[in-house]
Amino acid sequence: MVVEPSADARNAAERMLDADKASRALGIELTELSQGRAVATMTVTELMVNGHDIAHGGYVFLLADTAFACACNSHGPVTVAAGAEVSFVASARLGDTLVATAEERTSYGRNGIYDVTVRRGDGAVIAEFRGRSRTIERNGEAG
Amino acid sequence: MVVEPSADARNAAERMLDADKASRALGIELTELSQGRAVATMTVTELMVNGHDIAHGGYVFLLADTAFACACNSHGPVTVAAGAEVSFVASARLGDTLVATAEERTSYGRNGIYDVTVRRGDGAVIAEFRGRSRTIERNGEAG
Amino acid sequence: MVVEPSADARNAAERMLDADKASRALGIELTELSQGRAVATMTVTELMVNGHDIAHGGYVFLLADTAFACACNSHGPVTVAAGAEVSFVASARLGDTLVATAEERTSYGRNGIYDVTVRRGDGAVIAEFRGRSRTIERNGEAG
Amino acid sequence: MVVEPSADARNAAERMLDADKASRALGIELTELSQGRAVATMTVTELMVNGHDIAHGGYVFLLADTAFACACNSHGPVTVAAGAEVSFVASARLGDTLVATAEERTSYGRNGIYDVTVRRGDGAVIAEFRGRSRTIERNGEAG
Numbered sequence: 001m002v003v004e005p006s007a008d009a010r011n012a013a014e015r016m017l018d019a020d021k022a023s024r025a026l027g028i029e030l031t032e033l034s035q036g037r038a039v040a041t042m043t044v045t046e047l048m049v050n051g052h053d054i055a056h057g058g059y060v061f062l063l064a065d066t067a068f069a070c071a072c073n074s075h076g077p078v079t080v081a082a083g084a085e086v087s088f089v090a091s092a093r094l095g096d097t098l099v100a101t102a103e104e105r106t107s108y109g110r111n112g113i114y115d116v117t118v119r120r121g122d123g124a125v126i127a128e129f130r131g132r133s134r135t136i137e138r139n140g141e142a143g
Numbered sequence: 144m145v146v147e148p149s150a151d152a153r154n155a156a157e158r159m160l161d162a163d164k165a166s167r168a169l170g171i172e173l174t175e176l177s178q179g180r181a182v183a184t185m186t187v188t189e190l191m192v193n194g195h196d197i198a199h200g201g202y203v204f205l206l207a208d209t210a211f212a213c214a215c216n217s218h219g220p221v222t223v224a225a226g227a228e229v230s231f232v233a234s235a236r237l238g239d240t241l242v243a244t245a246e247e248r249t250s251y252g253r254n255g256i257y258d259v260t261v262r263r264g265d266g267a268v269i270a271e272f273r274g275r276s277r278t279i280e281r282n283g284e285a286g
Numbered sequence: 287m288v289v290e291p292s293a294d295a296r297n298a299a300e301r302m303l304d305a306d307k308a309s310r311a312l313g314i315e316l317t318e319l320s321q322g323r324a325v326a327t328m329t330v331t332e333l334m335v336n337g338h339d340i341a342h343g344g345y346v347f348l349l350a351d352t353a354f355a356c357a358c359n360s361h362g363p364v365t366v367a368a369g370a371e372v373s374f375v376a377s378a379r380l381g382d383t384l385v386a387t388a389e390e391r392t393s394y395g396r397n398g399i400y401d402v403t404v405r406r407g408d409g410a411v412i413a414e415f416r417g418r419s420r421t422i423e424r425n426g427e428a429g
Numbered sequence: 430m431v432v433e434p435s436a437d438a439r440n441a442a443e444r445m446l447d448a449d450k451a452s453r454a455l456g457i458e459l460t461e462l463s464q465g466r467a468v469a470t471m472t473v474t475e476l477m478v479n480g481h482d483i484a485h486g487g488y489v490f491l492l493a494d495t496a497f498a499c500a501c502n503s504h505g506p507v508t509v510a511a512g513a514e515v516s517f518v519a520s521a522r523l524g525d526t527l528v529a530t531a532e533e534r535t536s537y538g539r540n541g542i543y544d545v546t547v548r549r550g551d552g553a554v555i556a557e558f559r560g561r562s563r564t565i566e567r568n569g570e571a572g
Contacts, residue, residue: 059165062201065200088226369514
């Protein structure tokens with residue numbers, strides 16, 4: 001069952017991404033958003049590759065992290081990344097369009113665990129990412 | 144004891160970074176390199192921040208990942224990132240200069256484990272990163 | 287679709303668990319096994335708790351690791367744990383029966399990534415574990 | 430500089446280990462304790478091995494986790510494991526005495542990051558573990 005985020009939550013996640021100059025500058029687009037779930041895409045540009053035209057793992061991480069941020073903020077309260085684990089599975093190359101799908105796995109107290117899979121256009125898995133989120137208290141303290 | 148990398152290894156790591164358009168475009172500089180160790184710096188620009196002028200965690204990861212790549216390639220053979228774990232400790236803001244120090248922790252077979260600490264100019268820790276490396280076989284297979 | 291492991295693969299995983307004195311001594315039982323998937327259970331005993339009758343996290347890890355080992359050996363070739371990441375979500379107490387469900391997430395070359403969720407009898411999540419596996423070459427080298 | 434834990438903190442960590450039936454049953458001993466640092470040892474017994482007399486990774490984790498718990502409780506306030514990442518580097522065999530050395534890497538708010546290296550008697554590294562700790566609030570809430 002897909003639970004749609006409330007209009008407020010959707011606005012919060014979209015405003016977050018709009019205001020995120022880093023993600024906009026990279027051409028990252030949010031293509032799906034529901035409660036605890038987000039899909040984001042990015043095309044590998046000249047600025048994201050090494051000397052062999054292979055995407056820098058840092059940019060693959062950045063895309064996954066952005067999808068993760070949208071998913072964990074889809075619930076409404078401001079939520080930040082506390083940490084993440086990533087395995088680099090295959091290479092992405094100049095011109096590849098990558099799709100990162102983030103899904104909430106579990107939540108407890110102010111903590112959440114989200115799984116993000118990054119795929120190439122041909123469906124091949126590029127990276128598996130697991131993010132740990134933390135909802136911020138009203139006083140701005142992540143704890 | 145600091146073991147200096149051979150001239151060949153140093154050239155390999157420096158050529159790698161020179162050829163890495165992603166790292167150059169971000170203004171990342173390699174300030175130290177010895178056997179199994181590298182220090183890289185990056186200043187947080189407008190393109191790396193969100194709507195609150197706080198650096199996107201993905202760019203902090205990218206800096207750490209670059210220092211890690213230089214350290215694990217300082218031994219000579221071509222080595223890639225197999226994965227990493229990162230904890231985001233504190234925020235970096237627009238204009239902050241970040242310093243990532245990567246040190247080899249252990250190696251076994253074609254695997255290596257590297258610890259990278261990212262600090263702000265005031266010495267505050269921003270992130271703790273642990274990378275897993277894998278030396279590539281001659282046939283280009285990471286295994 | 288559930289793909290049943292071949293009789294040989296099933297025998298391999300079951301023989302592995304039978305021969306595993308550590309798992310047997312803890313009363314761990316394998317209750318399901320299919321291709322890339324395994325479910326194992328364990329009841330928290332006096333020997334697994336701290337002074338407050340809360341299960342030591344190490345035993346929760348051990349159960350998850352056992353389910354992971356059965357799942358990644360369900361394909362046939364001998365496969366070992368290269369590493370794992372675990373988040374402890376809630377406590378388990380003396381007498382609780384824990385159920386660990388391991389599922390393959392992706393595989394590439396000789397590597398695999400498996401997600402294991404450990405739950406209490408009431409369905410509450412106790413831990414989320416992600417394991418990295420490595421298939422051993424015929425010469426016994428994990429690489 | 431080694432900062433000795435206060436008598437109270439030392440007592441807290443030692444009481445914790447004494448009360449920990451799990452650790453005692455495995456013969457784990459705390460051989461060093463100072464502020465943010467602990468060393469624990471364990472000998473691999475018949476009950477910890479698989480069919481090839483190789484120690485189950487779960488027991489190696491358990492030893493590392495125990496050293497981590499002692500180190501993060503050396504500061505006084507009750508602190509629990511929030512999670513951990515482990516890489517299995519080499520095998521331990523029946524009869525091997527393992528030594529786990531835990532050291533605090535950084536702390537922030539109620540969070541801590543500790544590195545634990547597990548070695549065999551011959552000095553060979555068996556596992557590298559990185560634990561994330563969380564100090565519990567007075568109301569018993571880990572947050």
